[in-house]
Amino acid sequence: MPPATALRSGSNMPSQPNNDDINHTWTYLQSGINSIMMNLQDGMNMENVRFPSSLFIPVVMHANQRVIQYMGVYTAVHNFCTSQKAVGFTAPTTAGVQAHRGAHLLGEDLYKKLTAYLDEHLKDLLQKAELHSGEALLAFYIREWDRYTVAAKFIHHLFRYLNRHWVKREMDEGKKNVYDVYTLHLVQWRNVLFDAISTKVMDAVLKLVEKQRNGETIEYLQIKQILDSMVSLGLDEHDPSKTTLDTYRWHFERPFLAATREYYQAESRAFVAENSVVEYMKKAEMRLAEEEERVQMYLHPDIAIGLKRCCNQVLIADHSALLRDEFQVLLDNDREEDMARMYNLLQRIPDGLDPLRVKFEAHVRNAGLTAVAKVAADAEKLEPKVYVDALLEIHTQYQGLVKRAFNDEPEFTRSLDNACREFVNRNEVCKAGSNKSPELLAKYTDVLLKKSGTGVEEQELEATLTQIMTVFKYIEDKDVFQKFYSRMLARRLVHTSTSSDDAETSMISKLKEACGFEYTNKLQRMFQDMQISKDLNDGFKDHLKQSLEDSHTLDSQYSVLGTGFWPLSAPTTTFNPPPEIHADCERFTRYYKNKHEGRKLTWLWQLCKGEVKTSYTRSSKTPYTFQVSAYQMAILLLFNDQDQHTYEDIASATQLNSESLDPSLGIIIKAKVLTMSPEGDKVGPGKTFKLNYDFKNKKIRVNLNVGMKSEQRQEEAETNKTIEEDRKLLLQSAIVRIMKARKKMKHSQLVSETIAQIKGRFLPKVSDIKKCIEILLDKEYLERLDDDELGYLA
Missing domain, CATH: 1.20.1310.10 (Cullin Repeats)
Structure with a gap:
């Protein structure tokens, strides 16, 4: 049964066409389609009409004439497609098949009529478009595109029945070039109109863009509408329901x-x-x-x-x-903003920054070498602080540049690290060997951590230690730093001259984080020994009080240091301490051995120190206090019995050899506590020493326990000698460890792997590794095999 249409009176709806005649039906439909195509923008909108979801059209109350006309088109399409008769069509015998085939053939006719109509309509538009050019063409194209696509959506709904049945069936059967009615409109627009004028349209678009690039103001929304049109025309030939960007x-x-x-x-x-x-x-x-x-x-x-x-x-x-x-010009002139601009540009292209990184690395290396050369006129007199500050100044300057201009990029940071590693380890100061940088860094750290060394605040000290670690991470010979640092830490702890236990602990923590537990194990054990010694001294004093032995004892403090953890050696001279000191030491020895049976104490007299008070001077009402070493104390206490002694008397009484006695006496003479005759530059046999009753000094506490330059040089030489010996052992242990795991190895492979394992502590020389391999061959830890191969002997 055909759908019913209920209308209010007064409508002038034309009568429905003959459903059996395609020409009569199309004439009726074309009138409605023309109205949509030409007049739709005169206030008509799709939202004014609601098309049925079934075959029945609902009642439209107070509908205007145009809406009534469009509803009639919808009905005509439905009636025609479902008509069981058709001009020139012979119906099959079965009624159901007859209806199906009829709808099929009539739907195809209607589709072809619509296609032909769109073809003619667009050819007419093409003729009009050819009359325009430039921006006028764009305006025409956009106006007609908007009118056409809105009409297409409307007609698509009017031909809904055709879409649902005939078009769907054709597409399901795999027919090509069959589309739903809306897509058909787009296909026709592309094939008939767009392809013909696309070049002219694009020329007009490009001219608009060029105008904008030249600084002119344009209606850029026109371009956007053109592009949206091109995107909409990107239909997938294989699946009309999808769109592509091919056309665009x-x-x-x-x-x-x-x-x-x-x-x-x-x-x-x-x-x-x-x-x-x-x-x-x-x-x-x-x-x-x-x-x-x-x-x-x-x-x-x-x-x-x-x-x-x-x-x-x-x-x-x-x-x-x-x-x-x-x-390079920008680097030389510190043009930071322009370098940042260049970085941002060149990072946009592949490998654009590689040459910049190479130039940056070379520039930083040269800047570092120049900075060191300025302060290294006399390497022997070079102050550790001046040297380290010169290194840090360059690093800080270019680290800031990397952060601000190069966005903290990892590759530029790596170039900075490579450059810093070069000028820290191979500069004017390090000509004699790369040991000098770690040595000076350790000395600077010692100055910072000593009591009254710098007078800096705790926060400032912590920041400076962090900066020291910045230099430390670039040092290749970290074992050299460790040796010097451990010796200096030992002296600070033994002489109680450290400025802050927290600062010392913080520094060790930083070293541990950088190099691992093994690197700082002995340093931490030193602190433990000092704490144990403190408890031991408290116990010793309590013992003396209980045993009533404290009536004539000294105010003494003893430090018991583990042999394997402290970088200290026994004195190189015999020594006969003063009776007062000897007696107190004997009491402590008995107490200690009573608590720890089987342990042996070795007295490190060269590290012992004390204070003696004077009451002999004529010029001072307040007695002076001399801060002295154990050797100096023994010398000065001899003058309690008489005010004059010969060099031979002093040597006999103290039992000191000349290497220890002469520097100790020399400092006392230099301070004018004693006078020497005959006068001269050198202390030695044949000299007589007399107590100076006219001694004067601005300070009440006078420090005589001052290290001599010769002693410092001797200690540095001993430290460097120890480093070389330790390196040989470290190399040998690494080689044995590698061979034990691998059993067999080529000689060259063993050298390479040894370097890889050791380079965290120092950068070994290939010649030193080969020497160690020879030593291990002689000791029969290794054996030679065929084809330059080495084997491990268990």
Whole structure:
């Protein structure tokens, strides 16, 4: 039963056409389609009409004449497609098949009529379009596209029955070039109109873009509407229900990128010829930002990557050699902002920054070497602080540059590290060997951590220690630093001259974090020994009180140091301590051995110190207090019995050899506590020493326990000798460890793996590794095999 239409009186709805006649039906439909195509924008909107979801059309109350006409078109399409009769059609015998085939054939006729209509309509539009050019053509195209697509959506709904049945059946059967009614409109627009005028449209679009690039104001929304049209026309030939960007890419992206390339090639060549490199970089930055903004304003997002690649090539890559040549000039003149600009540009192209990193590394290395050369006029007198500050100044300067100009990029940081490693380990001061940098760094740390060494605040001290670790991480011979640092720490702890236990602990923690537990194990054990010694002294004093032995004892403190953890050796001279000291030491020895049976105490007299008070001077009412070493104390206490002694008397009484006695006496003579006759520069046999009753000093507490330069040089030489011996053992143990795991190895492979294992502590020489291999062969830890191979002997 055909659908019913209920209308209010007064409507002038034309009567429905003859359902059996395609020509009569199409004439009726064409009238309605013409009305949609030509008059739809005169206030008509699809929302004014609700089409039925079934075959029945609902009652439309107070509908205007045009709506009534469109409803009639919908009904006519339905009636025609479901008609069981058709002109020239012979019906089959079965009624159901007859209806099916009839609908099929009549639907095809109606589809062809609509296609022909659209073809004629678009040819007419094409003739009109050819009368326009430039922006007028764009305005015409946009206006007609909007009218056409709105009408297409409306007609699509009017022909819904055709879409649901005939079109769907044809598509399900795999028929090509059959589309739903809306898609048919787009296909026809593309084939008849768009393909014919696309070149002229694109020329007009490109001229608009060029105007904008030249600084003129344009109606960029026109371009956006054109692009939206191209995107909509991207129909998938294999699946009409899907769309692609093929049409957009072929007709817009391809010519747009070509025009962009051509425009910027010409502009950049002209600009570079008349302006500086820095000005060109500013111009390139501006152009790149404009193109990114252009994508945001009206271009399709799909073009972003291609446009970026095109601009990077033309504006940056094509001029990269010019930019890189300017980089050294910017470095030399500290043009940080311009370096940041160059970094941001060159990072956009593949491998754009590699040459900059190479130049940066060489520049930092040269700057570091120059800074060290300025302060290293006399390496022997070079102050550790001056040297370390020179290294830190260069690192801080260029680390800031990496952070601000190069965005803390890891590769630039690596270049900075490589450069710093070079000028820290191989500079003017290190000509005699790379041991000098770690030695001076350890000495500077010692100055900082000594009591009254710098007078810095705790927070400032912590920050300085952090800076020291910055230099430390670049040092290759970390074992040298460890040796010097451990000796200096030992002296600070033994002489109670450390400024802060917290600062000492913090420094050890930093070293442990950088090099591991093994590196700082002995340092931590030193602190433990000092704590144990403190408890031991408290117990010793309590013992003396209980045993009533404290009536004539000294105010003494003893430090018991584990032999394997402290970098200290027994004294190189015999020594006969003063009776007062000897008696107190004997009491402590008995107490200690009573608590720890079987342990042996070795007295490190060269590290012992004390204070003696004077009451002999004529000029001072307040007695002086002399801070002295154990050797100096023994010498001065001899003058309690008589005010004059010969060199031989002193040597006999103290039992000191000349290497220890002469420096100790020399400091006392220099301070004028004693006078020497006959006068001369050297202390030695044949000299007589007399107590100076006219001794004067501005200080009440006078420090006589001052290290001599010769002693310091001797200690440095001993430390360096110890380092060399330890390195040999470390190399040998590494070789044995490797061979024990591998059993057999080529000689060259063993050398390479040994370097890899040891380089965290120091950078070993190949010649030293070969010597150690020979030693292990002689000791029969290793054996030679065929083909330059070594084997492990269990």
